[in-house]
Every structure is written in structure tokens, then in C-alpha cells.
Amino acid sequence: MTPVPPLARRNPVAKLGAALLFALPLIATVDPLTPALALAVELTVIPFSGVRPSLLARRAWPLLIAAAGVLISMLLFAADRGGDLLATAGPFDVTTGVLSGAAGLTLRIFAVALPGILVLATTDPTDLADALVQNARLPERFAIGALAAFRLLPLLGQEWQTLSLARRARGLAPGPRLFLTTAFALLVGALRRGVRLAVAMDARGFDAGTPRTHARLQRFTTADGALLIAAVLLSAGILTTTALLGLFRPITG
Template identity: 55%
Template sequence: MTGTRAPLARRAPVAKIGAVLILSIAVLTSRDPLALGLVIGVSLLLSPFFGIAPWTLLRRAWPALLGAATVIFSLALFAADRSGDVLLHVGPLLITTTVLDNAVSLALRLIAVALPSVLVFSTTDPTDLADSLMQHAKAPPRFAIGALAAFRLVGLFSDEWRLIAMARRARGIDAGLNPIARLRTFASTAFTLLVSAIRRGTRLATAMDARGFDAGLPRSVARPMPFSRSDWLFLAAGTVLAAAVALITHR
């Protein structure tokens, strides 16, 4: 099972996004490690049915994993509430049971939100997303086509970042091993990418208006996409998992 041929990857994008939204609400209101661990475990267990290996899923979610590690490190150093039993005290580093509980809960919450989202969006075709938004969510065509364009442009950012970095090196602008210079180069490159994204978005909006996407007229659908029983079951499964998270949290 690979890509969009996997059984769960073929579900309607609105069903997948709806299930993730419901689940995310439950996760964001929970601090129970068992409930959050359940979501993480289910995500890893179901990832092959989305056509993604568990290790690949973790690799794609590396920003969330890095953020979770940063949360734990930051709370270990700067947490205001250090009540509870002392687990480790080395110089300024004081880790208590309360600090550890808060840090682990926040880190698990971040990962539990990220993994299902990565599963859904990495297995959703942009064109299918636009079709599903218009047919199932009854979204305006302007919004749906805009989401399609934005989805497709996201993949260009990494290529454009690489091109900007190569152009800077060709002009002799290289930070080398200096961490401060690297930080300045990163900020400058990010600002350049932001300006480029704004210009690209403006041109895209103008092109969409020129093609009549702002006319307000009814638009036909080239690819009818039924919302099948399997899609309803997927949405129900996400709701059940969210309910399980809530029950475990408030047990």
C-alpha cells in the first residue's frame, strides 16, 4: 500500500480533515499522558493504512518532535512551578515531578496533534481537496481553488529556499561555521522568501480574478466525488477516538 492507493488515504479529504479537527479539539483539552499516548500510538499503528511507514511518519513530523524536545528543555530550565518531589538538581537545573509532568504533557500534546495532521495532509491530493471542499463542505469555489493553489505552492517553498541560498553563496554571502552569521543569514533568507511568497500570492490572486473565480456565478464540477459510507465511518472513527481521549482525560 503506497500513496493514495492505501485504503485510508482514499477517504474524502473533508472526512479526513473533519476527523482530525474533532480529534485535535479533544487532544488540545487533554493533559493526560495515557490519552495523548493513545492518539500517538493509534497514529503510528494506522500509518501503514495511509501508505506511510511509521518511521517515515516520524521523519516527516520532525518539526513537531523538535518542538516537543524544546518544550521539555525550556520547562526544565524556566518553569515557574517547581513543586513536588525533586528528581534532579544539578546547578540551576531543578526538575521536580510537577515540572516533568507538565513538560511531558505539553510535549505529548504537540506530537498528538502533529502526527494525525501529517497523516492526513501528506496523503491528500490538492485537487481532491478542492473538489471535496466544494462538493462536501459546500465551500465557495474561490476559497476552494485558493486552497488548492496554496496547497500546491507549499511544496515550492523548499525549492525556492534552496535557490535563494545558492544565489547568496554565488554572490559570496556564506555564513560558514559562525553561529551568529548563520542566524543572520537565516533571518535574511526567510525575509526574502516571505517577500517572494507575497508577490507570488498577489499574482495568483490577480490571475484567479482574471479567470472569473470572483464572478459569483454557479460553477460546474468536473469530477463528482461521492461521500461514501466509508467516509462516514472514517469520520465516526475519529469522533470515537476523540471521545476515548475525553473519557480517559476525565476518568
């Protein structure tokens, strides 16, 4: 039997909490050093999660599009264009200040999103729902509904492809009209499926209000608590390092 990596063995609530505790403080500053240090820590942790690089690349490629959009927006519309002038493109001046702000936001996208990707890639959705109820004490109706929605997410991609091919077969050329009609049809289909799923869950007693048993017991161990503490200490250490180097730039400043 293949051994389970250390991080993959942790309680789903502990992994989710550690991701939030580590990533959210990074939003407090806009300097590029803080997310760069966070990314270095996250890349170091990846081997202990057991997530293959190919799977990570498939899950993280949308971040490249988001980062490219942020980079272009900052280069074109940044209000603060202080620092040394590096290049001029028409009415736009590319300065060291613009590049620093763009780098900070771009790196922050990856630093904040990567922990969540690792958590989802190493957590079974059913275990996550059970842990939210047993360990985080969330309402069962919310946890089970979230589980059902999570299970249906892969269907949206398949339906998008099916709807697009059907409209292409009817002669609708690629363009804004194809995108809008496909998106509207996908939204309508998702709402209908959600209504049917809610009725089916209520018919099976998910809203009965009676105590429910759990087939999978989720235990919160000392190692899970240590993971949360480590996430807090690492995040605080990164922010402290940035402040000591004089590069801390609060987002409210």
C-alpha cells in the first residue's frame, strides 16, 4: 500500500483552517516580498501533500489568466507611477513603482489561491462535509448542501462543452453571442438541477431536524492542532520579516 503523505492525512477542517490562517494575512500588505516568501513556503510544502505537479498545473492554470489580467491592468491604469522610468508606451509610463505593484498583486493571487488548491486536491468532499459537521459544528443542512454542490461542479464543465457544440452544430459562429447564449442556458440548467436536488434531499429527510449519525468519524488530533499553529507562525514570520526589512506596505496606507 502506498503511504499517505503527511499533509493528506490531516483532518479536512485543520487543512482548510491552516490554508485560511496562512493566506488571509497576506492581504494586509501590497509589497511583492510578502507573497514571494509565502509562495516559497507553499512550494516547499507541496511534496508533503502528495499532489503531483501535473495535477497542480491542471488546477492552477486559471490563475495564470487572472495574473495576466492583473498585470496588464496595472501597467495600463496604475495610479501610482512613482519610481524610475523604465519604458514609455504611448501615454503610459512603465516605472519601477508600477512593476512593484503589479508584481505584488500577481504574486499575491498565487500565494492566496495555492493553499486552497492543495486542500481541495488532498481532501475527499465527503470527508470535508463530515468534518465541517463533526469538528467545526456547522449545520448539517449547510454542509450536505455544500457537498452536493461541490459534487455537481464537474458537470458544469461538461455541460458547457455540450451546449457549445450543440450551438455550433446549429450554425452559431464563435463570438460574444455564442458565449452569452451558452452561459444563459448553463445558468438555467444549473438552477433547475439545484431545485430538483433540494426537493430530492428534503424528500429523503435531510431537513428532518432529527440527530444524524455519521458513517465516517473525523477526529481532530494533536497533529491537526499543530498544523494550525504552524500556519499562524509561518504567516506571522513572513509579515515580520517584511516589516524588519522595511518593505511592509499596508493595504490601507
